[in-house]
């Protein structure tokens with residue numbers, strides 16, 4: 329399936345994107361070290377996320393206190409030992425920006441032979457995912473509540489990950505916010521660092537222009553090769569449950585691009 333060309337975005341689309349990319353929510357570097365939950369951020373000035381406070385339910389707050397000590401991995405600026413953390417040697421999948429964790433916990437449920445790590449900064453999403461981990465008894469799932477860029481560059485061991493998933497990242501649709509898009513050279517450096525040789529980076533977006541941006545960055549990076557051919561989108565994988573953001577994209581009539589690259 330050839331990748332879609334960028335299209336004009338409708339007013340409804342712009343409205344939906346403001347959910348995650350609203351100017352008023354953008355933290356300045358002066359406030360970004362305040363963090364929430366166990367989030368203790370360092371001095372990176374441009375981030376791909378905003379901290380949204382005040383929407384955590386009592387059950388999620390309880391889950392943060394009760395379950396994070398067991399299923400959370402505290403951020404470390406030194407590589408951690410995955411064998412020690414999981415108590416076994418197993419192929420490991422990493423999902424970045426898992427939102428409420430539906431895909432992350434689905435994979436963990438479907439693939440008990442794999443370790444699954446999810447990285448997310450938003451406390452309500454982390455709490456939601458922790459409750460699912462408890463309910464489904466996913467003892468091979470771990471959550472890191474921290475900036476994924478720092479996790480990729482410092483915390484995860486080099487060549488330790490089989491697959492990195494980046495599903496429906498914030499599109500940061502306004503041109504002046506493009507610098508906040510997570511898919512940048514720095515991100516690809518980090519992904520390349522943690523992926524095993526021939527490991528997979530799977531990105532998906534419903535934002536056509538961000539899809540073009542992803543393709544441009546990945547095709548110009550000789551460390552990655554598109555698994556179905558240069559600049560091509562892959563078929564939507566059957567294993568992936570519909571995420572909240574994918575569903576919203578569908579309602580708005582967006583087509584979804586799945587872009588799957590192998591580390592070469």
Ligand SMILES: C[S@@+](CC[C@H](N)C(=O)[O-])C[C@H]1O[C@@H](n2cnc3c(N)ncnc32)[C@H](O)[C@@H]1O
Pocket residue numbers: 348376377378424425426427428447448449450453474475476477495496497498499510571572573574
């Ligand atoms: C648009 S949402 C998509 C969520 C989910 N993947 C889905 O499809 O429903 C993007 C998520 O990525 C998270 N995020 C963005 N940048 C991040 C970063 N650098 N580290 C960790 N999480 C990040 C945001 O908090 C947000 O929950």
